[in-house]
Amino acid sequence: MTERSGFEPKIIGFLCNWCSYAGADLAGVSRMQYPTNIRVVRVMCSGRIDPIIPLEVFMKGADGVIVLGCHPADCHYVEGNLYEEKKIEMLKKLLALTGLQPERLRLDWVSASEGQRFARIVTEFTEKIRELGPSPVRGKNPNKEILKNLEAARNAASDFRLRVLVGRERELTEKGNVYHEKIPLEQFDSLLDEVVEAEFMQQKIHLLTHTEPLSVKALAEATGLEPAAVLKQIVNMRRRNMITVDRIKGTTPLYRALEVA
Amino acid sequence: MSKEKQPKIGVFVCHCGVNIGAVVNVPEVVEYAKTLPNVAYAEGNLYTCSSEGLSKMKEAIKKYGLTQVVVASCTPRTHEPLFRGACEEAGLNKYLFHMANIREHCSWVHPKEQEKATQKAKEIVRMAAAKAALLEPQTEPEIDVLPSALVIGGGISGMSAAISLAHQGFSVHIVEKKDVLGGKLNELHKLYPVNKQSSEVVEEFIQAVKSNPKITLHTSSTVKNVDGFIGNFKVTLDQNGKEKAIDVGTVILATGAEVLEPNGKYCYGEDPNVITQFELERVMKEGKLKKPKNVVMIQCVGAREDKEGGRNYCSRICCAMAVKNALEIRELYPDSEVTVLYRDMQTYGKDFEEYYQKAREQFVQFIRFDAENPPEVIIKSKGEYSVRVEDILINDTVDLDADLIVLSTPLVQTEEAKELSKMLKVPLGADGFFLEAHVKLRPVDFATEGIFVCGTAHSPKTISESIAQAYAAASRAGIPMALKRVRTEAITSIIDEDLCTGCGTCIKLCPYSAIRKNERGIATVNDVLCKGCGVCAASCPEKAITMRHFSDKQVLAEATAALGGA
Numbered sequence: 001m002t003e004r005s006g007f008e009p010k011i012i013g014f015l016c017n018w019c020s021y022a023g024a025d026l027a028g029v030s031r032m033q034y035p036t037n038i039r040v041v042r043v044m045c046s047g048r049i050d051p052i053i054p055l056e057v058f059m060k061g062a063d064g065v066i067v068l069g070c071h072p073a074d075c076h077y078v079e080g081n082l083y084e085e086k087k088i089e090m091l092k093k094l095l096a097l098t099g100l101q102p103e104r105l106r107l108d109w110v111s112a113s114e115g116q117r118f119a120r121i122v123t124e125f126t127e128k129i130r131e132l133g134p135s136p137v138r139g140k141n142p143n144k145e146i147l148k149n150l151e152a153a154r155n156a157a158s159d160f161r162l163r164v165l166v167g168r169e170r171e172l173t174e175k176g177n178v179y180h181e182k183i184p185l186e187q188f189d190s191l192l193d194e195v196v197e198a199e200f201m202q203q204k205i206h207l208l209t210h211t212e213p214l215s216v217k218a219l220a221e222a223t224g225l226e227p228a229a230v231l232k233q234i235v236n237m238r239r240r241n242m243i244t245v246d247r248i249k250g251t252t253p254l255y256r257a258l259e260v261a
Numbered sequence: 262m263s264k265e266k267q268p269k270i271g272v273f274v275c276h277c278g279v280n281i282g283a284v285v286n287v288p289e290v291v292e293y294a295k296t297l298p299n300v301a302y303a304e305g306n307l308y309t310c311s312s313e314g315l316s317k318m319k320e321a322i323k324k325y326g327l328t329q330v331v332v333a334s335c336t337p338r339t340h341e342p343l344f345r346g347a348c349e350e351a352g353l354n355k356y357l358f359h360m361a362n363i364r365e366h367c368s369w370v371h372p373k374e375q376e377k378a379t380q381k382a383k384e385i386v387r388m389a390a391a392k393a394a395l396l397e398p399q400t401e402p403e404i405d406v407l408p409s410a411l412v413i414g415g416g417i418s419g420m421s422a423a424i425s426l427a428h429q430g431f432s433v434h435i436v437e438k439k440d441v442l443g444g445k446l447n448e449l450h451k452l453y454p455v456n457k458q459s460s461e462v463v464e465e466f467i468q469a470v471k472s473n474p475k476i477t478l479h480t481s482s483t484v485k486n487v488d489g490f491i492g493n494f495k496v497t498l499d500q501n502g503k504e505k506a507i508d509v510g511t512v513i514l515a516t517g518a519e520v521l522e523p524n525g526k527y528c529y530g531e532d533p534n535v536i537t538q539f540e541l542e543r544v545m546k547e548g549k550l551k552k553p554k555n556v557v558m559i560q561c562v563g564a565r566e567d568k569e570g571g572r573n574y575c576s577r578i579c580c581a582m583a584v585k586n587a588l589e590i591r592e593l594y595p596d597s598e599v600t601v602l603y604r605d606m607q608t609y610g611k612d613f614e615e616y617y618q619k620a621r622e623q624f625v626q627f628i629r630f631d632a633e634n635p636p637e638v639i640i641k642s643k644g645e646y647s648v649r650v651e652d653i654l655i656n657d658t659v660d661l662d663a664d665l666i667v668l669s670t671p672l673v674q675t676e677e678a679k680e681l682s683k684m685l686k687v688p689l690g691a692d693g694f695f696l697e698a699h700v701k702l703r704p705v706d707f708a709t710e711g712i713f714v715c716g717t718a719h720s721p722k723t724i725s726e727s728i729a730q731a732y733a734a735a736s737r738a739g740i741p742m743a744l745k746r747v748r749t750e751a752i753t754s755i756i757d758e759d760l761c762t763g764c765g766t767c768i769k770l771c772p773y774s775a776i777r778k779n780e781r782g783i784a785t786v787n788d789v790l791c792k793g794c795g796v797c798a799a800s801c802p803e804k805a806i807t808m809r810h811f812s813d814k815q816v817l818a819e820a821t822a823a824l825g826g827a
């Protein structure tokens with residue numbers, strides 16, 4: 001802490017109205033002490049937190065984001081918290097690809113009677129963020145690479161594919177699809193890994209080729225992927241009308257992003 | 262907010278006496294608020310919630326033509342309705358109000374860091390003002406309420422609720438799965454602390470139900486389906502395989518509870534003279550209790566424990582029930598010894614403590630054991646047992662002979678309740694019982710409007726407590742029916758028809774079945790059913806769904822305002 005004594009983490013907390021916000025109120029009524037760093041935004045249900053929201057908040061320089069909901073089975077809206085859990089799991093996968101530590105995002109449960117637990121979680125999380133240091137995209141000189149990655153992640157989280165998959169995860173893994181086939185959780189998880197990575201890479205390539213047309217080789221360097229893997233994504237992106245060949249330079253095609261309708 | 266009209270926000274910062282003022286520098290926060298975008302007016306109040314504070318707020322709204330109001334004080338969970346009311350009185354839609362919590366979330370938790378707390382308070386106000394600038398007026402839809410109720414369950418709670426509703430002038434349908442009314446009371450012998458026959462009490466209630474022309478009885482019936490919402494529930498009953506349809510305005514859940522069967526515990530199920538307290542009731546009711554020499558009762562069997570299969574709650578009725586049955590046996594057979602093995606005797610409140618004293622006077626023995634070290638039951642021969650217990654009050658091992666062992670097991674939720682929970686979209690808590698909207702503020706309501714709960718479906722409780730809660734539920738259900746019209750939630754979701762592709766993700770996610778596809782295959786929201794959780798909006802693949810009062814834009818504005826500036 002000493003070498004970072006000047007660092008005051010900026011932490012945004014999204015708290016559900018019924019349990020966690022009430023738990024935070026109770027911490028106040030009980031005069032518990034915790035660090036001053038958290039800024040609370042009240043929402044009706046933790047399940048309201050669209051994956052886009054934490055990503056936007058990170059892009060604006062937040063050092064940490066914490067989402068707090070009711071304990072499983074205590075949700076005021078039956079299961080909103082369980083749906084949020086799936087969203088946060090997916091978000092952590094996305095964050096891991098951006099270079100921003102996934103530990104900067106936390107989901108936990110605090111009931112209306114757990115003022116002490118609220119104070120403990122906030123203290124713990126603040127300490128964790130202190131350890132991690134300032135967000136690389138915070139302040140006047142943000143890490144451009146990570147910022148771009150966060151933008152790609154935000155775009156991936158806005159895209160139909162990932163949203164459908166996460167929105168339907170519990171249905172597909174717990175209740176089964178229209179053919180009454182349940183997908184085992186591990187199988188779904190590895191599928192989600194694949195889709196998260198593909199969506200992220202496609203959005204990243206899209207952002208990179210937005211400013212200037214680039215070759216597969218240049219994209220491979222920028223993304224750290226093998227050229228073959230880049231090409232595979234480009235083929236998919238062309239199918240989705242996300243990218244086109246701008247021109248052929250020598251024998252090398254240069255790709256340019258298309259505006260997505 | 263229309264583009265041509267610039268918001269004019271008023272900010273009122275409360276000292277709350279010393280509660281906020283002694284930690285946060287309120288004048289500094291007021292001055293800071295004046296510098297914020299869209300803030301047209303700011304002032305500090307000693308107590309914004311006092312009548313003086315409220316009238317100053319109303320004056321300022323009119324004088325400065327304020328379009329949105331922020332009060333920086335305590336938690337919206339207690340004071341938002343008051344300030345919203347003041348806004349309405351000043352002619353401002355109540356959804357144009359936003360609260361900044363600088364007490365519970367700031368001054369009270371950071372009293373030793375006054376400078377940081379002041380800085381935090383400023384930021385909380387900045388966040389609130391950023392959201393307030395985007396607030397829009399909302400209307401709460403009004404709907405008609407049918408003056409009739411459905412009571413599910415014909416036990417003591419259901420009958421009490423039905424009688425009360427009928428007395429208020431509403432028609433009532435009782436649905437009972439069995440062919441008789443009375444529920445668990447039909448299995449009980451005598452009731453503590455009055456020692457009245459259970460059957461006498463039940464009979465009085467049954468007569469009151471049957472003789473009331475306002476009450477329609479559906480025995481041997483179950484609820485097959487419930488559609489609709491407060492004021493207009495469409496209920497399908499299944500009576501011996503035949504379907505019946507009824508329309509009601511409100512629903513009361515009084516489905517009762519079951520007794521946990523402690524299979525495998527203390528030789529239960531292995532020998533006929535190891536029985537539960539409820540089984541003892543039945544035997545005594547039938548007058549078939551053979552004279553026992555030594556009775557050992559064990560309390561908290563499968564209750565107040567974290568172990569698998571157990572319940573961590575206290576079942577509330579078992580201590581008094583054991584005391585009553587111990588006294589009953591001593592009275593019936595004065596030569597029989599009764600020993601109660603307990604962890605804590607909780608004969609709480611009026612009458613029960615005296616009852617416990619009486620049992621001691623009647624030489625009922627009480628031995629306290631530790632939860633970590635429960636008694637052991639050994640079958641010596643059929644109907645002959647030896648019970649070994651560590652008495653923690655004398656710190657010694659006690660061996661008891663017994664020919665009747667009675668286990669006090671907790672009340673647990675019924676299987677049907679799980680079905681009803683899904684059907685009516687009302688939650689069950691971690692203990693399996695129905696979960697009220699708020700333990701103190703709305704103890705018999707559900708978050709779903711028009712549905713109420715009472716009796717042991719909600720938690721284990723005594724008969725008098727069940728009746729009292731049933732009257733409470735009937736009284737709550739009576740309110741919308743007496744008003745004939747109700748306003749429902751304004752915080753609902755809106756679907757952009759141009760963006761919706763009809764994928765149906767939201768339909769699957771909505772916990773209230775509030776979203777359906779219209780004839781064009783586009784999702785539409787029923788405003789009355791929607792409770793405003795926002796799960797649909799957070800998940801819509803096309804981002805076609807916006808939440809009223811909690812739009813992405815509003816939530817993000819509030820969050821990112823914390824990150825701007827210093």
